[in-house]
Amino acid sequence: MTGAGIATVARQEFRLRIRAGRWKVLLGVFFAILLAFTALLRAGLGQLASDELPYKGTILYGGLMLFVLGLALLVVPALAAQSVNGDRERGTLATLQVTRLTAADITLGKFAAAWGTALVFLAMTFPLVAYAMTQGGVPLGRVIVVTVVLALLLGTVCAVSLWLSSVLSRTTTSGVLAYLAVFALTIGTLITFGLVTAVTTETYTASVGGVDCFPACDPGPRQTYTATRARTDRTWVLLAPNPFVVLADAAPQLPDERRDADDRSQIRARDLDPLGQIGGVVRGLRDTRLGEGRLQTDADSEPDAVWPTGLAINVALGTAALWLTTRRLRTPSRNLPKGQRVA
Amino acid sequence: MLTSGPEPAAGPPPSGVGVVAKGVRRTFGPVEAVRGIDLTAAPGEVTALVGPNGAGKTTLLLVLATLLVPDAGEVRVAGFDPVREPDEVRARMGWSPDVFGLYDNLTGREYLEFVGEAYRLGRARARTRAGELLELARLPEFADRPVHTMSRGQKQRLGLARALVHEPQVLLLDEPASGLDPRSRVELRELLRHLAGTGTAVVVSSHLLGDLEELADRVVFVDRGATVGEHRLDQLPAGAQLRPWRIRALDNAALLVALDRHAYNHDGPHAGGVDVRLASDEAAAALLAGLIGDGVPVISCQPLGGALEAAYLQLTEQGR
Numbered sequence: 169m170t171g172a173g174i175a176t177v178a179r180q181e182f183r184l185r186i187r188a189g190r191w192k193v194l195l196g197v198f199f200a201i202l203l204a205f206t207a208l209l210r211a212g213l214g215q216l217a218s219d220e221l222p223y224k225g226t227i228l229y230g231g232l233m234l235f236v237l238g239l240a241l242l243v244v245p246a247l248a249a250q251s252v253n254g255d256r257e258r259g260t261l262a263t264l265q266v267t268r269l270t271a272a273d274i275t276l277g278k279f280a281a282a283w284g285t286a287l288v289f290l291a292m293t294f295p296l297v298a299y300a301m302t303q304g305g306v307p308l309g310r311v312i313v314v315t316v317v318l319a320l321l322l323g324t325v326c327a328v329s330l331w332l333s334s335v336l337s338r339t340t341t342s343g344v345l346a347y348l349a350v351f352a353l354t355i356g357t358l359i360t361f362g363l364v365t366a367v368t369t370e371t372y373t374a375s376v377g378g379v380d381c382f383p384a385c386d387p388g389p390r391q392t393y394t395a396t397r398a399r400t401d402r403t404w405v406l407l408a409p410n411p412f413v414v415l416a417d418a419a420p421q422l423p424d425e426r427r428d429a430d431d432r433s434q435i436r437a438r439d440l441d442p443l444g445q446i447g448g449v450v451r452g453l454r455d456t457r458l459g460e461g462r463l464q465t466d467a468d469s470e471p472d473a474v475w476p477t478g479l480a481i482n483v484a485l486g487t488a489a490l491w492l493t494t495r496r497l498r499t500p501s502r503n504l505p506k507g508q509r510v511a
Numbered sequence: 512m513l514t515s516g517p518e519p520a521a522g523p524p525p526s527g528v529g530v531v532a533k534g535v536r537r538t539f540g541p542v543e544a545v546r547g548i549d550l551t552a553a554p555g556e557v558t559a560l561v562g563p564n565g566a567g568k569t570t571l572l573l574v575l576a577t578l579l580v581p582d583a584g585e586v587r588v589a590g591f592d593p594v595r596e597p598d599e600v601r602a603r604m605g606w607s608p609d610v611f612g613l614y615d616n617l618t619g620r621e622y623l624e625f626v627g628e629a630y631r632l633g634r635a636r637a638r639t640r641a642g643e644l645l646e647l648a649r650l651p652e653f654a655d656r657p658v659h660t661m662s663r664g665q666k667q668r669l670g671l672a673r674a675l676v677h678e679p680q681v682l683l684l685d686e687p688a689s690g691l692d693p694r695s696r697v698e699l700r701e702l703l704r705h706l707a708g709t710g711t712a713v714v715v716s717s718h719l720l721g722d723l724e725e726l727a728d729r730v731v732f733v734d735r736g737a738t739v740g741e742h743r744l745d746q747l748p749a750g751a752q753l754r755p756w757r758i759r760a761l762d763n764a765a766l767l768v769a770l771d772r773h774a775y776n777h778d779g780p781h782a783g784g785v786d787v788r789l790a791s792d793e794a795a796a797a798l799l800a801g802l803i804g805d806g807v808p809v810i811s812c813q814p815l816g817g818a819l820e821a822a823y824l825q826l827t828e829q830g831r
């Protein structure tokens with residue numbers, strides 16, 4: 169594996185993508201949809217006066233990021249899902265494999281081209297993000313963190329799609345499966361989490377009264393009752409890799425401050441933040457103190473974050489996909505997938 | 512580095528160079544594509560790989576080209592093992608498959624430059640090499656036109672140029688002449704002879720026996736996955752069975768009378784002449800002497816199909 173080899177493959181893939189021509193149209197449509205979304209959201213917020221709603225940027229930015237993640241997840245699987253088997257079909261893969269490019273050069277070059285293209289789509293949001301920042305309540309640090317996390321999440325999708333294109337001989341199959349993989353990561357994690365949580369919900373017995381009476385009183389009869397509780401403190405991991413969860417929870421918490429520090433009735437930016445809200449919910453699910461029968465609201469310290477686990481799962485998934493793709497592309501090959509010729 | 516000893520004047524090539532394959536086997540699931548092919552190709556020679564469809568030629572070339580692991584057998588390409596030292600082999604070996612494998616949206620020059628970089632020639636060297644090869648493949652007018660505007664034969668020539676980018680010592684070509692016009696085929700022959708002349712070991716698989724007869728030094732016959740004969744082209748096995756010869760005369764009637772008198776079975780007459788089946792060159796010489804002795808005005812007497820075709824038909828017919 170050499171940097172020059174990866175660059176050679178990546179440059180070539182980029183050039184072929186640009187020549188194929190439809191990317192300008194796709195980028196244009198992508199931007200137009202984002203622009204329409206932002207404009208509509210802003211118009212909706214515009215009904216409220218600025219002293220009623222001081223941090224419009226917070227809502228705009230959070231909404232835009234969740235929306236762009238959803239939209240990108242619709243586009244990105246297509247970027248790599250036919251990369252390897254498409255080359256095989258055209259007979260170009262073997263001509264690369266007999267050169268001095270290594271399997272890792274080819275894998276990482278193709279990945280870099282797909283990921284790079286995904287990042288170009290992501291860059292389409294920058295003007296809109298800049299606009300949201302002018303509306304207040306969007307610190308630069310938050311923008312940087314969210315952008316990096318988005319980039320990593322899209323990289324995972326590229327890597328998994330690339331792997332699918334290397335193990336499946338038909339481009340249509342790998343295309344469909346790449347979308348199914350995204351479905352599994354988004355809706356699938358949600359459904360699995362819900363079902364597993366329902367199945368593992370436990371019944372417990374507790375008692376009230378008859379304890380800790382101070383200084384002295386009639387403790388009365390002890391009352392025992394049974395109740396159920398969902399052990400989301402154990403099942404939260406199933407939800408953690410969900411890209412929306414990772415993105416929302418990774419966004420740094422907005423500062424606990426008001427426009428007018430003395431006026432407690434004023435709204436805070438963090439109260440309006442869609443990302444922070446989602447993050448708060450999933451952290452609440454994770455909170456292990458739930459298991460001790462506590463309510464999440466009486467948490468006396470901040471619950472643990474979910475995103476480090478979620479992002480780590482995603483990055484591990486992507487890395488594993490790249491490693492497996494490299495193994496697939498290694499020649500001379502011993503086993504060929506059924507119905508596949510080398511050249 | 513390998514040190515090669517003094518080269519023997521004749522016999523098998525030294526193991527440090529060219530191609531040596533012994534007892535190569537390769538199956539695809541239940542299909543035994545190759546079940547015992549031997550092939551040697553010496554530097555400076557063109558070795559033809561000949562056999563019926565499905566004989567395993569392409570599969571063998573894939574093994575030699577570091578793309579497939581053989582199930583068994585001993586293989587050396589340019590002195591290295593394609594399985595254990597693929598990069599060493601790739602640096603010295605050029606391969607052109609029977610499919611084009613080109614990128615439609617690149618120009619000829621861009622494509623060759625890309626391949627040059629893939630072979631680690633460096634940008635500058637890749638650029639000059641692309642220019643040279645476009646000349647060599649007679650494609651200078653396609654330097655800046657996209658591949659999809661090329662004809663089949665032009666693509667074929669670009670595919671050959673691709674295999675030559677890094678000036679390989681061993682050249683493996685899978686049906687390089689299919690789809691080429693007669694002039695391009697002559698030029699391909701000249702190019703391959705030239706490359707052999709500079710010390711390249713050239714292996715060509717082809718069904719165009721007439722071309723091979725003029726091009727090849729040695730021929731390896733394969734049939735149903737196994738080598739059935741390996742010969743120098745000037746030492747082809749004399750056909751044991753009858754071969755057709757075509758005789759033309761100014762006076763067909765006189766020719767037929769003479770043939771009947773000598774009791775030869777014959778086809779014709781037809782537009783090309785009269786065909787007679789003969790066992791050997793000696794039989795042909797005797798017939799010709801007899802006809803001329805009878806005063807038949809003979810213009811020509813030649814074997815139909817070359818010696819290579821005769822050997823091919825004989826070797827691949829067995830057990831059929």
Ligand SMILES: Nc1ncnc2c1ncn2[C@@H]1O[C@H](COP(=O)(O)OP(=O)(O)OP(=O)(O)O)[C@@H](O)[C@H]1O
Pocket residue numbers: 504507508509510539542543544545562563564565566567568569570571
């Ligand atoms: N990947 C594969 N999977 C299954 N069978 C294969 C595969 N590749 C080749 N074969 C089989 O192996 C045999 C040899 O094929 P190969 O392509 O090597 O023949 P060939 O000598 O090149 O034929 P042709 O002259 O038609 O090009 C054939 O029967 C073919 O069907």
Ligand SMILES: [Mg+2]
Pocket residue numbers: 568569570609685
């Ligand atoms: Mg073949």
